[in-house]
Amino acid sequence: xxxxxxxxxxxxxxxxxxxxxxxxxxxxxxxxxxxxxxxxxxxxxxxxxxxxxxxxxxxxxxxxxxxxxxxxxxxxxxxxxxxxxxxxxxxxxxxxxxxxxxxxxxxxxxxxxxxxxxxxxxxxxxxxxxxxxxxxxxxxxxxxxxxxxxxxxxxxxxxxxxxxxxxxxxxxxxxxxxxxxxxxxxxxxxxxxxxxxxxxxxxxxxxxxxxxxxxxxxxxxxxxxxxxxxxxxxxxxxxxxxxxxxxxxxxxxxxxxxxxxxxxxxxxxxxxxxxxxxxxxxxxxxxxxxxxxxxxxxxxxxxxxxxxxxxxxxxxxxxxxxxxxxxxxxxxxxxxxxxxxxxxxxxxxxxxxxxxxxxxxxxxxxxxxxxxxxxxxxxxxxxxxxxxxxxxxxxxxxxxxxxxxxxxxxxxxxxxxxxxxxxxxxxxxxxxxxxxxxxxxxxxxxxxxxxxxxxxxxxxxxxxxxxxxxxxxxxxxxxxxxxxxxxxxxxxx
Numbered sequence: 001x002x003x004x005x006x007x008x009x010x011x012x013x014x015x016x017x018x019x020x021x022x023x024x025x026x027x028x029x030x031x032x033x034x035x036x037x038x039x040x041x042x043x044x045x046x047x048x049x050x051x052x053x054x055x056x057x058x059x060x061x062x063x064x065x066x067x068x069x070x071x072x073x074x075x076x077x078x079x080x081x082x083x084x085x086x087x088x089x090x091x092x093x094x095x096x097x098x099x100x101x102x103x104x105x106x107x108x109x110x111x112x113x114x115x116x117x118x119x120x121x122x123x124x125x126x127x128x129x130x131x132x133x134x135x136x137x138x139x140x141x142x143x144x145x146x147x148x149x150x151x152x153x154x155x156x157x158x159x160x161x162x163x164x165x166x167x168x169x170x171x172x173x174x175x176x177x178x179x180x181x182x183x184x185x186x187x188x189x190x191x192x193x194x195x196x197x198x199x200x201x202x203x204x205x206x207x208x209x210x211x212x213x214x215x216x217x218x219x220x221x222x223x224x225x226x227x228x229x230x231x232x233x234x235x236x237x238x239x240x241x242x243x244x245x246x247x248x249x250x251x252x253x254x255x256x257x258x259x260x261x262x263x264x265x266x267x268x269x270x271x272x273x274x275x276x277x278x279x280x281x282x283x284x285x286x287x288x289x290x291x292x293x294x295x296x297x298x299x300x301x302x303x304x305x306x307x308x309x310x311x312x313x314x315x316x317x318x319x320x321x322x323x324x325x326x327x328x329x330x331x332x333x334x335x336x337x338x339x340x341x342x343x344x345x346x347x348x349x350x351x352x353x354x355x356x357x358x359x360x361x362x363x364x365x366x367x368x369x370x371x372x373x374x375x376x377x378x379x380x381x382x383x384x385x386x387x388x389x390x391x392x393x394x395x396x397x398x399x400x401x402x403x404x405x406x407x408x409x410x411x412x413x414x415x416x417x418x419x420x421x422x423x424x425x426x427x428x429x430x431x432x433x434x435x436x437x438x439x440x441x442x443x444x445x446x447x448x449x450x451x452x453x454x455x456x457x458x459x460x461x462x463x464x465x466x467x468x469x470x471x472x473x474x475x476x477x478x479x480x481x482x483x484x485x486x487x488x489x490x491x492x493x
Contacts, residue, residue, distance in 0.1 A: 019075075051081075086136060105187070146169045152174065163199075174204065194221060197218075235435055266408065300396040306353040306356065313352075319374070320359070325451075338378050360375045396458070399430065405430075423468070
């Protein structure tokens with residue numbers, strides 16, 4: 001179907017908005033910056049500095065189910081661009097995001113097929129929401145414009161855009177893992193998803209393993225032709241870990257089209273992090289952490305959110321075993337577990353949080369002394385500046401998800417510890433494990449491997465810590481979040 005052309009040369013589709021919408025006392029919308037100055041949102045916003053006629057398309061929640069008015073707002077920061085918000089009612093949001101995306105897609109993407117639930121999914125609503133995003137993009141896009149689509153919630157948008165506007169250049173980036181072909185094949189909508197993604201010019205993933213998994217799925221399930229494999233880039237470990245890959249497919253051919261595949265891990269903003277480390281406010285927060293929590297002990301930090309993929313329960317059990325077998329550490333080590341509560345009201349996340357809370361309570365009940373509580377547990381969202389202060393005081397950062405697309409916390413810790421010691425204990429099932437050479441890698445499914453890793457971290461000499469941290473900081477600095485955005489969009493040319 002033909003579509004009216006717009007004037008924007010760059011369109012970005014992402015379910016998140018570039019700023020948080022805050023309603024003031026008079027009912028007017030004010031735009032507040034994201035709580036975290038790091039991450040990809042500010043970087044994506046900054047793309048509009050060089051694309052002055054761009055459009056960002058997100059959603060907004062409406063109470064009236066008959067409200068289909070698209071909100072179009074001219075933004076001025078960091079440069080003029082249009083924010084277009086698609087109205088979705090609570091039923092649509094619940095079905096599209098909390099049910100189909102989180103109950104059906106999320107467990108498959110993270111290779112937890114036993115958690116897969118298709119019974120409540122309404123595929124028609126998922127198609128409708130994707131179609132509305134696609135229509136909005138086509139209406140805004142000028143002839144030959146670039147459209148950059150983000151994440152699995154919008155899997156169907158590329159195909160819908162291509163059908164209306166074959167003139168457009170379309171890129172897609174996966175912020176999650178992409179599973180092996182046999183696991184991905186569980187999804188009953190697998191062919192439709194793959195055919196949509198193969199309408200793109202570029203499909204991006206964090207690491208070569210995910211790229212290869214996608215290439216194999218496209219080849220085996222719908223007959224896409226794989227180009228020759230090439231050695232992976234120098235930034236990736238090519239062997240020795242669960243997610244390492246020595247070579248990767250960079251091109252697929254399908255329906256007469258050539259699709260480029262790009263392995264490109266999202267980076268951090270190391271310069272900003274290192275500036276914050278030296279700010280007076282951060283130094284005061286750091287001193288408060290020392291006086292209230294660390295108190296001269298070894299401080300272990302783990303930061304994630306409540307999710308069965310994040311391995312919080314496995315980490316707590318390992319910490320409990322550490323205290324059981326090493327009584328000399330009682331009163332000398334403290335674990336800060338920052339585990340942000342899930343807001344969706346989904347039973348599986350509620351059960352996971354209850355389990356984490358019970359474990360932390362049991363450990364504290366078993367081992368606490370008058371002047372020492374071994375586990376500090378927080379479910380609040382720690383402000384980013386405060387998190388930087390925690391990085392500066394933490395001797396060990398313990399990040400052991402059972403599966404994670406990348407994990408920016410690991411990269412941020414390495415950036416914050418520049419020129420210092422510190423140990424990063426990292427699950428080899430995170431995407432970051434193949435780019436952070438110097439981390440102590442562990443297998444969170446193995447009690448023995450988890451125990452060996454935390455013992456090594458606690459006993460490592462300062463000299464070895466510094467050498468390992470230098471390698472990780474160098475890796476973080478050599479490929480920032482800005483480099484990632486430039487590489488992704490550069491692949492379109």
